[in-house]
Structures are given as structure tokens and as C-alpha cells.
Amino acid sequence: MIGKITGIVMVLLFCFATTLIAQKSPIPNPILTADSLATGNYKDVLNSFFQLAFDRLTSPDKTLKFTGTPFAVIAKLDTVLLVDTIYKKYRTLRNLNYSFGLRLDSSYRFNGFSAGLKYAIINKRDETVQNAFVxxxxxxxxxxxxxxxxxxxxxxxxxxxxxxxxxxxxxxxxxxxxxxxxxxxxxxxxxxxxxxxxxxxxxxxxxxxxxxxxxxxxxxxxxxxDMKMNFNKNALWTVGVTDTTLKNQYVFANVVFHTEFIKSINKYSKTKNDLELNIRSQLQLVDDTLKAGRDLGRAVFNFEPGINWVLNTKSIRKSYLELKFSGGYYHLFNRVYANEEQNQLWLNGTIRIRIFNDIWVPFEVKYDPRNGNLFGFINVRANFRALAGAAKQLYK
Amino acid sequence: MAKSVKKAIPKRKPQAHLSLQPGSNATTKPTNHTNMPKLTTTSLVAESAPHSLQVSITFTFTGGIGQATSLLFRNGVLINMQSISSSGNIRFSEVQSGDSISVNGVCTGHAVIVIDTPTVPVSPQQFAAGIILTGYLIQ
Incomplete structure (x- = not known):
């Protein structure tokens, strides 16, 4: 109980600290940046700077995950890379995301480690290097x-x-x-x-x-x-791999290959709110515990098509609430354990609420219609956008 | 028709038109500000004068790309226009005090414009991602 309260207090302190730091900025920032305008779902698919995520806060298995781009780190150290003639050459590096995660148990003790890489094969949303946008x-x-x-x-x-x-x-x-x-x-x-x-x-x-x-x-x-928001509705397709190692397990015990595609389906409409097509699929390889030794012989396939409904404010069209509805299909390629099913269908819902400019709180609900099981997870996502700040530092 | 053109050319006094300076005696004639100035082939030429100077406008785009077009005006007449599509310089030769420069463009990250001569407003000017719309009067 004390651990949960400590966790919540830490999250709240972090939120307020972010706001206070932002308010101390000497340069007024009336311009909304791409990150602040982007949907929470988009920033979850591909991050442009850093994202700190506290996932499954109410679950016994919590995750503290850090996602970043190598380019952001390099550019923070060497701001000359932000000059357009050089910046354009680093498109590949900007489309790469890496992540590290710590898994914590119900007492907030270390329970495992995860690491992953993600690359955007198609990224038509990065207007900063698109001549077509200019x-x-x-x-x-x-x-x-x-x-x-x-x-x-x-x-x-x-x-x-x-x-x-x-x-x-x-x-x-x-x-x-x-x-x-x-x-x-x-x-x-x-x-x-x-x-x-x-x-x-x-x-x-x-x-x-x-x-x-x-x-x-x-x-x-x-x-x-307005033009940037329309441009940010273009297609984004990522592929990646993640490994999770639980405590007392060997490395590469849980490898996930995943791909995700998002694209707005009402790009040129004049409606205030947006609809985003979001399809994700993954193949999870884990150790078959019924076999002796270590292997990745157990494969679980997952396909999850969904629609993300983005509710924007009236004047500046900045998303403040997102509702995502999706269906999930799971298939086990290998032998089925006791109390398991070869195929499973789920209905998923995610509510994302923006509590500060760059901090989202997604609440996920999963429902198994066949067995009537209902699960809920609450997460916190903080997106950091420091490239613009770094660019300003060039001329201080 | 061709003859009338030939006769008209020697009668023109392009220097008088180009030497007009704001605040000088030449501006005592009432002018109609709402009418566009007549654009002629001679008015497009920047006349060299002892007080003429070369002005360099430096554009630096960071955190994204950008494009900009600069136009040099003298007495309301366009005398030079140059565009830039990445960080670099635009140079206008034979610029005189009282000339004005408009800058139109866009940057997807951050832009800084520096002019190497005193202007109103003063440079450098910084622009966040968006449309660049500004103008300078050469001092």
C-alpha cells in the first residue's frame, strides 16, 4: 500500500516538476510543436525524442520504460547536427527508436529487464524534412x-x-x-x-x-x-523487436517481433475530430516450459486492428482525449497448456487523457467475450521534446 | 509603333526615379500610396552609387528544413529577388540606405535571419516552425 502511494506521489511530483521546468523557459513558446499536437497513440508508435512510461501501475507486474531516439541524444550533445544541411542526412537515425524497461513487482522491486529496437519503414509524418510539406x-x-x-x-x-x-x-x-x-x-x-x-x-x-x-x-x-496537422495524418509503419528477461531467467527468454501501422482515415475532412486506423501484429517467442532445456519453441501470434478516435479542442485542434477500440486475435502455434486455448478473441478499449502538454494517462481495458474476463491497466506516458530547445540554444 | 518606343526611351530619366530617398526633397510631390509603382526594365537595374553597399542576408534553418525568398525594393520598385532553399546567404549588391527588403518563407524547425548591415527592425530575428513573414528597412 505504501509502495503504491509512493509510486503515485512520484508520478505526480514528476508531472508538476515538468510543468515548473517548462514555465521557467526564458523563451515564450506560443507555437505548438509537432510533439504537442501529435496524438498520444502516434507518440506511442514512434517517439521523436524521449518518452518515459509507467505502464500497468495497478498490476502486480509494473513497467518503467524509457524510449528514445539515438539522433536526439547525439543532437543534444552536438547541436550542429540540427542545421538543416546535416539534419536531412540523419533521417534513418531519426526513424530509429530504442527502449529500455525495468519490470517491477507489486512491492516495486526489480523483477526483470526489457530492451527493444523499432524502426519506421514508412514515415510520412516527419514534416521537418519533407520538401512536399514546404x-x-x-x-x-x-x-x-x-x-x-x-x-x-x-x-x-x-x-x-x-x-x-x-x-x-x-x-x-x-x-x-x-x-x-x-x-x-x-x-x-x-x-x-x-x-x-x-x-x-x-x-x-x-x-x-x-x-x-x-x-x-x-x-x-x-x-x-492546419497544414501540419493534415500532414501528420499520413502513414506510419514500424517494425521492431523486443526482448524481456524476467528475474531468474536467461537472456532472450521472451522475444517479440512486432509491426504497427497507423494512418488517418479522414485526412482532408473538415471535422474537428480525427479517426486513425491502427493495425498492430506481433509474434512472441517464449520458452516451452514443458520441454527440458532452454528454447524459444513456443510461438504466439497476435493481430490487433483498431480505430483511434481523437477528440481535438475547437480552436487549436489539439487532442485532449482519445478513445481506441480494437479487436485482438491470438493464436498459439504449439501445444496448448492446461486452461489455455489455441485461439482467443479479445475486445480492447483504451482511453488516453492528456493531463499536461506532453503527459498522457492511458487506461486500457481488455475483455474476453468467451469467458467474460475483464482486465484493466493504467499507464502514464511523458513525451519529452527537446530538439526545438536545442535548436534555440545554438543562438544563445 | 516601334518608332514611338524608340523615341520614348531617351526621354526617360531612370536615375531620377532610382535616386529618390525617403525624406529627401524629391518626395515633396504628393504620391498616391495605393497605386502600384510602374515596373520598367530600367527600374529593375540597381544603380551604383558611392554610398551603395553589398548586403548579405544569412539564413540558418535548424531542426528541420526551410525556404525563403528575399525581395529588394527601392522607392517601391522591385529591383532584386533571390530565393534560398537551405541554410546559406543571399547577397544583394548596390544596396542603399532607405532600401527595403521583404522576406517570405517557411521553416519546419527553427530559423534565424541575420543581415550584415544596420536595419529596422534589428537583426538577427528568430522564427519558430511556421511561416516567415518579415521586412527590413536599410539604415
Whole structure:
């Protein structure tokens, strides 16, 4: 009991510490990053920096798992790797995840160790290196209008009386420090005259006329995030292998080969919430205890297709709750032990709740419809995103 | 028709147009800010002057890729335009005080723009992942 309370207190302290550290950041971070916008399910499939997971907190077999990418570690040590010309060359390393896990018993004592590797064969979600994404942004009609407006303003301001303060004021506007309504009249008039001069910029003209608190930075961020969110709905396919060694067992006693595929199925729809197809499959090789000696002669196949329903907030479309429904099929290739079945069907449900920006609490439920068994697990996942911070450090 | 063009060319005074400086006496004429300036072949040429300088704009994209286009304006007329699709420099020659530079682009990670001459606003300017939209007035 004391152990459980200690565990929960540790998790809560960790959560608050993460928040406090984030609040101490000297650079305001109004921009949502890919990690903070990504669904919890996506970050579970492939992590882009570090993830610390406390799995099965209420189960006798708890797991403390650390997942990371080698590139994140290397880039943290040598930030020059983040410069685009070098960054692009490390795509393979960024698509690789490694993990280490400690298994703990009900008294939080060491009960085993796990290690694994995962590689993304198809990763169309990494917009940071996709030229296609850059082209999508640059060819967006609204973005083109804003570029044209910017060119027009920068061309006109030098010819206005007192151009220096006007240029500083315009810069404050583009950086989002002041809204359209707070601009001086010559700047407002010039913008309106340009926006009203063509049918192609009519929407911009009407927005400026009707919205005095129009904020350029918020507008461009919103456009960018919308396009990024659509891009993050592309396909991701990973393959990997994990080994778990329980206490008093030999190494490679429980080897799992796994693969997972996720892809959004409503990419271009205007709906607020998303639907994500999630298919996972694994082949588990374990020791056949009925045979003498050590072997990996017992094979269990598992296939789990599911749908993840992502509920996003209205304005910034950031997921705050995810509901995943899946079916599970298990097949034993070898002899069946007593009280075991050759084939099993399960119904699974996972509720993921975001409690902080990068901390998710997934609650898993498994139901065996044939025998009426119900199991539940509660986990905590903390995703760390420090690449952006490292990039900022380059220029401090 | 061809003759009329030939006759029109010597009558032009491109230097007068390009030498206009903000705040100078030449700007006493009332100007209509809402009309686009006329773009001619001569106005696209940056005229050399004793106070002209070469300006270098350095783009550094980190944690992702980026693209940017810089446009150099003099008296509202576009006189040079260059694009960049990875970290590096854009160089504008014959830049004068009062010229303005607009920068449009996108970065998927983090971007820093540094201009090697005094400008308003001051550089370097940093941009988080998103659309880059800014402008500078050469001091």
C-alpha cells in the first residue's frame, strides 16, 4: 500500500516538476510543436525524442520504460547536427527508436529487464524534412496573399513619412506583438487599399475590415498548424523487436517481433475530430516450459486492428482525449497448456487523457467475450521534446 | 509603333526615379500610396552609387528544413529577388540606405535571419516552425 502511494506521489511530483521546468523557459513558446499536437497513440508508435512510461501501475507486474531516439541524444550533445544541411542526412537515425524497461513487482522491486529496437519503414509524418510539406505551405492560396501583402507593405513603407518607426511598427505587427486595429492609420490604409484592390485578396480585405484584433502571427500560425496537422495524418509503419528477461531467467527468454501501422482515415475532412486506423501484429517467442532445456519453441501470434478516435479542442485542434477500440486475435502455434486455448478473441478499449502538454494517462481495458474476463491497466506516458530547445540554444 | 518606343526611351530619366530617398526633397510631390509603382526594365537595374553597399542576408534553418525568398525594393520598385532553399546567404549588391527588403518563407524547425548591415527592425530575428513573414528597412 505504501509502495503504491509512493509510486503515485512520484508520478505526480514528476508531472508538476515538468510543468515548473517548462514555465521557467526564458523563451515564450506560443507555437505548438509537432510533439504537442501529435496524438498520444502516434507518440506511442514512434517517439521523436524521449518518452518515459509507467505502464500497468495497478498490476502486480509494473513497467518503467524509457524510449528514445539515438539522433536526439547525439543532437543534444552536438547541436550542429540540427542545421538543416546535416539534419536531412540523419533521417534513418531519426526513424530509429530504442527502449529500455525495468519490470517491477507489486512491492516495486526489480523483477526483470526489457530492451527493444523499432524502426519506421514508412514515415510520412516527419514534416521537418519533407520538401512536399514546404511546397504545400508555399503554394497555399492564403499564404500567397499574406506574402503579397508583406511585399506590398515593405515596398511602400520607405516612401511614407517617418518610415523608420512605421517599419518597426509593421515588424511588431508581423511578429504578432500588435493587432491590425492597433496599427497607425497610414499602415492600416495601405493594407486595406492593397487587399481591396483585387478579387483574389477580397477575403483578406473583409477579414481586416471586420476583425480589428486581426493578429498576423496568430493567423500564419493557424494556417501552418492546419497544414501540419493534415500532414501528420499520413502513414506510419514500424517494425521492431523486443526482448524481456524476467528475474531468474536467461537472456532472450521472451522475444517479440512486432509491426504497427497507423494512418488517418479522414485526412482532408473538415471535422474537428480525427479517426486513425491502427493495425498492430506481433509474434512472441517464449520458452516451452514443458520441454527440458532452454528454447524459444513456443510461438504466439497476435493481430490487433483498431480505430483511434481523437477528440481535438475547437480552436487549436489539439487532442485532449482519445478513445481506441480494437479487436485482438491470438493464436498459439504449439501445444496448448492446461486452461489455455489455441485461439482467443479479445475486445480492447483504451482511453488516453492528456493531463499536461506532453503527459498522457492511458487506461486500457481488455475483455474476453468467451469467458467474460475483464482486465484493466493504467499507464502514464511523458513525451519529452527537446530538439526545438536545442535548436534555440545554438543562438544563445 | 516601334518608332514611338524608340523615341520614348531617351526621354526617360531612370536615375531620377532610382535616386529618390525617403525624406529627401524629391518626395515633396504628393504620391498616391495605393497605386502600384510602374515596373520598367530600367527600374529593375540597381544603380551604383558611392554610398551603395553589398548586403548579405544569412539564413540558418535548424531542426528541420526551410525556404525563403528575399525581395529588394527601392522607392517601391522591385529591383532584386533571390530565393534560398537551405541554410546559406543571399547577397544583394548596390544596396542603399532607405532600401527595403521583404522576406517570405517557411521553416519546419527553427530559423534565424541575420543581415550584415544596420536595419529596422534589428537583426538577427528568430522564427519558430511556421511561416516567415518579415521586412527590413536599410539604415
Amino acid at each position: 511546397k504545400t505551405v508555399l503554394s497555399n492560396a492564403a499564404v500567397k496573399q499574406l506574402f503579397a501583402l508583406n511585399n506590398q507593405m515593405v515596398a511602400k513603407i520607405p516612401a511614407m513619412p517617418n518610415p523608420w518607426p512605421l517599419m518597426q511598427e509593421y515588424s511588431n505587427f508581423t511578429m504578432g506583438l500588435i493587432s491590425f486595429g492597433a496599427l497607425s492609420k497610414p499602415l492600416q490604409d495601405t493594407m486595406l487599399a492593397f487587399a481591396g484592390s483585387s478579387d483574389s485578396t477580397r477575403a483578406l480585405f473583409e477579414t481586416l475590415m471586420q476583425t480589428p484584433d486581426f493578429n498576423m502571427k496568430r493567423t500564419t500560425d493557424s494556417l501552418y498548424q
